[in-house]
Amino acid sequence: MTSPRLPTQWPLAGLRLTTPRLELRLPGPDELSALASLAAEGVHDPAVQPFTVPWTDAEPGQRARDVLQYHWRCWGEWQPQNWVLNLVVLYEGAVVGMQGVSARDFAVCREVSTGSWLGLRHHGRGMGTEMRTAVLHLAFAGLGARHALSGALHHNAASLAVSRKLGYRDDGIEHHAVRGEPALMHRLRLTAEQWQYQEHIPVKLDGLTECLPLFGLDRV
Structure with missing residues (x-):
């Protein structure tokens, strides 16, 4: 539960993004705990690693703690010149995943990057497109971004499909090592x-x- 004074002291606590089915907001303690538990249950097929940082390969208890520490670290390190906004995604009041948007020197570059995950049991319901649309609206309509970047490993068909549906275009390739193997x-x-x-x-x-x-802005 959010303290009534927190949005005044930390305005991000009062930020809300609402779509026809979803609400995205900064998680309170209970929602962050629910998000960590959801990660512990599973985020993807364990046989395939979709992330370049394989945080989901940790055992469930560690995975939950990593989610908590990641959110705490992003809050603690927030600077207008370098920020990571991680929003909990709620469907019918229940936590279903996380949608992030981040930037460096946004006031100058006007460029953001996005990243997200859904609990495995919430896959296949179109939520990935809806939650990405929400933060893209925040970036373009709310903050005046000029570019939004995304990336997905070649086998992450779901993420690539969301990007194509929303109009992203190819912007090159990168080579990574994932689970000790090359990944494009x-x-x-x-x-x-x-x-x-x-x-x-x-x-x-x-x-x-x-x-x-x-966000490093005095106005849009």
């Missing part, structure tokens, strides 16, 4: 112009104005 990552880029000329589900933003200084 596809980089993708979406411009504000490409985003503007597509139809999207409606997204409502609440509490953004108070947060702008934390």
